[in-house]
Amino acid sequence: MVTRLSHFFLRTLREDPADAEVTSHRLLVRAGYIRRQGPGIFAWLPLGLRVKARIEQIIREEMTAAGAYEVHFPALLPREPYEATGRWEEYGDAIFRLKDRKDADYLLAPTHEEVFTLLVKDLYSSYKDLPLTIYQIQDKYRDETRPRAGLLRGREFTMKDAYSFDYTDEGLDASYMAQRAAYERIFSRLGLEYVIVQADAGAMGGSRSEEFLHPTAIGEDTFVRSKGGYAANVEAFTTLAPEPIPFDGLPQPVIFDSPNTPTIETLVAHCNANLRAPAPGIAGPATDGATEWTAAHTLKNVVLAVKHLDGTRELVIVGIPGDRDVDDKRVEVAFAPAEVEAATEADFENNPFLVKGYIGPWSETGAVLGEESATGIRYLLDPRVVDGTSWVTGANIDEKHVHSLVAGRDFTADGYLEVATVREGDPAPDGSGPVHLARGMEIGHVFQLGRKYADALGLQVLDENGKLVTVTMGSYGIGVTRILAIIAELNNDEKGLIWPESIAPxxxxxxxxxxxxxxxxxxxxxxxxxxxxxxxxxxxxxxxxxxxxxxxxxxxxxxxxxxxxxxxxxxxxxxxxxxxxxxxxxxxxxxxxxxxxxx
Amino acid sequence: MVTRLSHFFLRTLREDPADAEVTSHRLLVRAGYIRRQGPGIFAWLPLGLRVKARIEQIIREEMTAAGAYEVHFPALLPREPYEATGRWEEYGDAIFRLKDRKDADYLLAPTHEEVFTLLVKDLYSSYKDLPLTIYQIQDKYRDETRPRAGLLRGREFTMKDAYSFDYTDEGLDASYMAQRAAYERIFSRLGLEYVIVQADAGAMGGSRSEEFLHPTAIGEDTFVRSKGGYAANVEAFTTLAPEPIPFDGLPQPVIFDSPNTPTIETLVAHCNANLRAPAPGIAGPATDGATEWTAAHTLKNVVLAVKHLDGTRELVIVGIPGDRDVDDKRVEVAFAPAEVEAATEADFENNPFLVKGYIGPWSETGAVLGEESATGIRYLLDPRVVDGTSWVTGANIDEKHVHSLVAGRDFTADGYLEVATVREGDPAPDGSGPVHLARGMEIGHVFQLGRKYADALGLQVLDENGKLVTVTMGSYGIGVTRILAIIAELNNDEKGLIWPESIAPxxxxxxxxxxxxxxxxxxxxxxxxxxxxxxxxxxxxxxxxxxxxxxxxxxxxxxxxxxxxxxxxxxxxxxxxxxxxxxxxxxxxxxxxxxxxxx
Known part of the structure; x- marks a missing residue:
């Protein structure tokens, strides 16, 4: 049909909106596609609605082609299903909660695993009913701490969320691959280049998890990939731990005075001025070839405070090689759904044996941290701190450090943890070579939930032998409004937007x-x-x-x-x-x- | 395309759902169209979603043909616009309210007049931009006291709401008629017979207001129509008041003993046993031809308690002919947005001059109710109580009534009020003859809001003379999910649903x-x-x-x-x-x- 601009509901703006932080937001407002209604909440004007409808149509077609059926859930849902899976609590302040006139609890759903699970439980009871994949295109809500970047991180957003139901792991794999393939077709039709990277399932639980990232320098996510085909976002990257080193012949730990060396930098300078040069490889392959002391020879012990869902607060000490930092995003994922913050002065005052700047797992009188200690503070090590590596680290005495402290001989961990920064050139965990760092924007996420939700909500079916088995699920999401904003972010020039033909208004x-x-x-x-x-x-x-x-x-x-x-x-x-x-x-x-x- | 039932996401049920009160609810659940998620909240299964999409498509086509443009507002909206028009308060418990993590107030919008007004204010500034009609098809929320009848009265529901913007009254009339005509086409395409009736704009304010009702014996709304073409719902019906009667020669009021006559029935029996037969027509045309006392000769005084939005509670006494009752729906509309309840024992105790069962506007010592009284209680009369009509009513003394009490001579009102029941045969206010009562279901509503919202929110444009004029608006609503349920309610047999071809799944x-x-x-x-x-x-x-x-x-x-x-x-x-x-x-x-x- 023909739409005449003389009557069309449109006003373009000459000026950028004052609150626009990113190009897509600026141009979508100026060109009359969207209009802000509140923080992270937008109205869709006719032009915007047209582009959104075209994206939705492409998604619908590919979902249908993949054998998925469309349903639609309300945004307003009762508390109970989310209570049963623990997510009512887990989401913390990130969801909108409300009460009805009878004082019953409701939420504006941020995601719908629970009610999809209950719907299938309600209707299906036999393995013959499966596999099943159902989806919706629906407006979701999250009370973001800081809604920003226009549609890229809004508080109301449209998502396509699909859920698959199988009664075998092989079935789940097949359903997963069908959705994954549909996503590849969708992004191709949308003209969106993508990389599929391993992702951490995070608060969603589950096993296999992959993100579709659009590689772009302006992306908010960092991911790594090797020439050999490995790709993962930094949260999901796992460290290729070096081989352990035999303890035989390794020198014994020596405590030394190290005045005024509370930082790695000052400590390294002190070592080079006062200690003999390090033996090759004592802190593992990262120090190979070093003729003097480097940050990689040191073991940095970082005190974190973990706030658990039940309200308790736990101190955790993380030991990582001194040439790396703790990566906030990896920490967030590693401890989720708990929240993590830096230890406070009060934490140190309450634990006087923690000598700030000089913390270590060992002292002459015995284990200070780790399995054999009695402090009750968990000590978690970077996977690179393998048995037989020797470290310079704090001696738990003000202005004193220890060298030649050997992992596995002189100290142990309560566990290992992937929170150190990932660097250009780190080896891919699958042995496919060094990784390169790149930036991207998340455009889709597919993951295997496994039996977490079915277990929590009692979704079982009778199998071929008449035995009740728990259903295994997958979850597959595309942010429709986010995709629209990303396409706008990538397709423009100084004059305005340039839509791909497949979704132009x-x-x-x-x-x-x-x-x-x-x-x-x-x-x-x-x-x-x-x-x-x-x-x-x-x-x-x-x-x-x-x-x-x-x-x-x-x-x-x-x-x-x-x-x-x-x-x-x-x-x-x-x-x-x-x-x-x-x-x-x-x-x-x-x-x-x-x-x-x-x- | 071909959808195969062997894989389709569908389970039909043999049993009716326990909570289904109406046929549409029962069949839509049994046939696998919808599924309850909470009180008045439903999920849409593939069959239901298909029917809903077809209804929406018909509406979209007719809106486009009527020159309306589609937009889309969020359901979650900040308090401020609704505060500015007073509706944040007016809606009382009928809306879902919530707070975000910063403690800011939000609501789930029950209707969107405010934000449409603000959007147009934001974009348009000249009479040249008008007329404009914009609409959305969107999920709305109302926290109904008693959600019931499945989709017919849900707490989440999909509506098409359109709003027109004009700068002259003639423009508003034209926009209004264009939407009204579009509604006629929509209901014809949906196979839904309709009657257009005058309606009260109720809490929405405004002037011209019409409802599209589907006439059906199972309808929840009562409306009246005359053979001469008048049609109105009972809330909007206005009384054709009789001509006043000259006071000359009318007898003076006489107080008489009426032991144990607190009801109209007992009072009428007492009169017939103890008084001379009434003169013809003394209480107006309703008593013509009566040779003995009837309820129509009596004036019933009903005490109502009006709860205003500001929290104050006011007693109001309504005087209506004794052969009619107070109609709850008409009372609700007459006092809206205030709420009305029956007076309590405490109200009578606090106002000892109100002698229960014997209340009247007059006593020998002067006016008890009405303009000249000093009670402070408003006395509102039915329009039939015209000057010169004589009544039997309470004398404000236990077990005493008065007869020959003449309106306008012996007592006056503080105003007139349309709250008496409407009856078969009542004269249409436009003189088109007696009305007949019928029942129907509301399927659409068109009304002229006038300048209420534009005034409250400052929506003005420059007219041809460069002068700022306030915009006048119309509002046009169709409940999409309600329509679907009504069509299901009307199209079925004992075996199941029978969809019209235009919207079959x-x-x-x-x-x-x-x-x-x-x-x-x-x-x-x-x-x-x-x-x-x-x-x-x-x-x-x-x-x-x-x-x-x-x-x-x-x-x-x-x-x-x-x-x-x-x-x-x-x-x-x-x-x-x-x-x-x-x-x-x-x-x-x-x-x-x-x-x-x-x-």
């Missing part, structure tokens, strides 16, 4: 210019012919608006194919304008119709 | 039966041919299910056109089954395709 933007009636008559005819060919046409028929304003609006709105009926209209000619390449070409109107309707 | 339901492979092969071929003709086919390809169960499911699901491939399949014949009429016809498969694809 209109197929063609026809502009009539000048005061010559012939231009309008020709534009009218052209619009009608394009409409008759099944195209959606935006026709700028405004008569009292200058050509400059019309062209500026066309560039801002970003329909990729523009046709101008102007001076040459009297000769039956129009100008084809490719918004993406900038190419312009004057052609007879009949040729224009042929070119524009050719797909 | 599938165009054709193909059933293969028996153990003969020929039946399945033919059904498969038929389904493919129907799909190729652009039809949506549900194909029951289940092999281990009996014909009886398949037919039962087909009847329950309610696709209006069913085709059975069974025993005759070997001869290339199928049976066409019209679900609505029950007609069955065996035809060659080629004929079936022709008949089914002919629209």
């Amino acid at each position: 209109f197929d063609v933007h026809v502009v009539a210019t000048g005061k010559d009636e012939a231009a309008y008559a020709l534009a009218e005819r052209l619009s009608g012919e394009l409409e008759a060919s099944g195209l959606d046409v935006l026709y700028d028929d405004r008569v009292k608006v200058s050509p400059g304003v019309k062209f500026g609006d066309a560039e801002l709105i970003g329909v990729p194919r523009i046709v101008i009926a102007g001076r040459a209209a009297a000769d039956g000619q129009v100008e084809l304008w490719n918004r993406r390449t900038g190419e312009r070409e004057v052609v007879p109107v009949a040729d224009a119709v042929v070119k524009l309707t050719r797909r | 599938f165009d054709v339901h193909v059933v293969a039966t028996g153990k003969d492979e020929a039946a399945y092969a033919l059904a498969e071929r038929l389904s493919g041919e129907l799909e190729a003709s652009g039809l949506d086919v549900l194909y029951d390809d289940r092999v281990k299910v009996s014909p009886g169960v398949k037919f039962g499911d087909a009847e329950l699901i309610g696709v209006p056109r069913i085709v059975i491939a069974g025993r005759a399949a070997a001869d290339g014949q199928v049976e066409l089954w019209n679900r609505r009429t029950g007609e069955r016809e065996v035809v060659p498969v080629a004929d079936a395709v022709v008949k089914l694809t002919r629209r």
Whole structure:
């Protein structure tokens, strides 16, 4: 159909909105696609709604092709199902909670695993009913601490969330791969390049978990990949631990004075000024070839405070090689759903044996941290701290350190933990070579929930032998509004948006210019012919608006194919304008119709 | 496309759901269209979602044809706009309110006048931008006191709400009529008979207000219509007041003993036993021809307690002819947004001059109620109590009444009020004759909001003379999920649903039966041919299910056109089954395709 700009509900803005932090937000507001209603909450104007509907249509088609059926759940849901899985508590302040007039608890659902599980439990009871994949395209809510970047991190957002149900692990794998393949088709159709990376399932539980990331320097997520095909986001990266070193012949620990060395930097300088040069490889492969002391020879002990869901607060000490830092995102994932913060002065005061800047797992009188200690503080080591590696670390006495302290001989851990920063060149855990760091934006997430939700909510079916078995599930999400914003973020120039044809709000933007009636008559005819060919046409028929304003609006709105009926209209000619390449070409109107309707 | 029942996400139920109060709820749950998630909150299963999408598509097409543009607002909205119009308070317990993590107030919007007004204010500034009509199809929330009747009165529901913006009253009339005409087309396409009745705008404010009612004996709303074309719901009905009667020669009031007559019935019996017969017409036309005392000669004074939004509680006394009652719905509308309840014992104790059962506006010592009284209690009269009518009513003394009390001479009102019951045969206010009472279900509502919201929120535009004028608005609503339930309520039999073709979940339901492979092969071929003709086919390809169960499911699901491939399949014949009429016809498969694809 033909939509006339003279009547269309649209106002483009010359100025950027004051609160826009990112390009997509700025352009989507300026071009009249969305409008802010509150922090992280937006209204969709006709242009925005059209693009959103086209993305949803592509997703629907691929979900149908993958054998998934569409359902729709309410956003407002009672507390009970989320209570049963523990997520009512786990989500903390991140969900909107409310009460009804009878004082019953409700939430605005941030994700729907529970109610999908209960729905299938309600309707299905036999292995013959499975496999099943059902999905919805639905508005979700999360009370983000800091909603930002427009639609990229909103508090209300539209998601496609699909859930698969199987009664065998092999079935889950097949359902998972079907959704994964559908995602590949969806992102291809949307013109979105992607990398599939291993991801941590985080608070969702489960086993296999992969993210679809669009690689881009402006991405908010960091991921690694090796030439050999390994790819993971940093939260999911696992360390390839070196081989243990035999204890035989390793020197015994020596405590030494190290005045005023509370940091790794000051400690390393002190060692090089006062100790003999280190033996090769004493702290493992990271120190190979070092002729003097480096941060990699030191063991840094970081005190973290972990706030558990039940309200308790636990101190944990993490030991990592001194040349790395604790990565906040990896910490968050490692301890989720608990929250982690740095230890406070009060924590140190309450635990006087923790000598700030000089903490270590060992003292001459015995184990201070680790399995054999009596402090009750968990001590978790980086996987690189394998048995037989020797370290310089705190001696638990002010201004004293110890060297030649050997892991496995002089100290032990309560466990291992993946929280150290990942670096360019770190070996991929699958042996496929060194990894490279890159940045990307998450555009989709597929993961195997396994039996967590089915267990918690009692979803079982009878198998071939008449035995009750617990169902295993997968969860598959695409943020529709987020995808829209990402595509806008990636497809624009200084003049405005440039939509991929598959999701542009209109197929063609026809502009009539000048005061010559012939231009309008020709534009009218052209619009009608394009409409008759099944195209959606935006026709700028405004008569009292200058050509400059019309062209500026066309560039801002970003329909990729523009046709101008102007001076040459009297000769039956129009100008084809490719918004993406900038190419312009004057052609007879009949040729224009042929070119524009050719797909 | 072809959807195969062997894989489709559907389970039909043999039993009615325990909580289903109405047919539509019962059948929509049993046939697998919807599933309860909480009180008045439902999930949509694939069948239900398909019907809902088809209704929405019809609405979208007619909105587009009427020149309206689609937008989409969030359900979660900040308090401020609703505070500005007073509705944050007015809605009382009827809305869901919540706070975000920063303790800011939000609501789940029950209707969106405010934010539409603000959006237009944000984008438009000139009369040249108008007229404008924009709409959304969106999920709304109301915390109903008693959610019931399935989708008919839910707490979450989908609505199409449109809003028009004009700068002149004539413009508003034109926009209003365009939406009204679109509604007529929508309901015709949905196969829903309708009556357009005058309605009270209620809490929405505004002037012209009409409801589309579907006339049906099972309707929850009562409306009246005259043969001369008047139609109104009872809340909007206005009384045709009789002409005043000259006071000249009317007898003076007489107090008389009336022991044990606290009710109209006992009072009338007492009058007939103890008083002379009434003069003709003394209480107005309603008593014409009465040769003895009737309830219509008496003036009933009802004490109501009005709870205002500001928390104050006011007693109001309503005087109506004794042959009518106070209509609760009319009271609700008359006092909205205040709430009304019956006066309590405490109210009578606090106001000892109110002698229960013997209340009246007059006593020998002066006015007890009305303009000249000093009680501070408002006295509001039914419009039939015109000047010069004589009444029997309470004398404000226990067991005493007064007769020959003349309105306008002996007592006055503080105002008039339309709260008396409307009766079959009451005269239409437009003089078009007596009205008949009927019942109906509300299926749409169009009304002129006027300048209420634009005033409250400052929506003004510059007119032709460069002068700021306040915009005038209309509001137009259709409950999508409610409509779906109403259509289900009206289209069924004891076997199940029978959808109108325009909104059926599938165009054709193909059933293969028996153990003969020929039946399945033919059904498969038929389904493919129907799909190729652009039809949506549900194909029951289940092999281990009996014909009886398949037919039962087909009847329950309610696709209006069913085709059975069974025993005759070997001869290339199928049976066409019209679900609505029950007609069955065996035809060659080629004929079936022709008949089914002919629209």
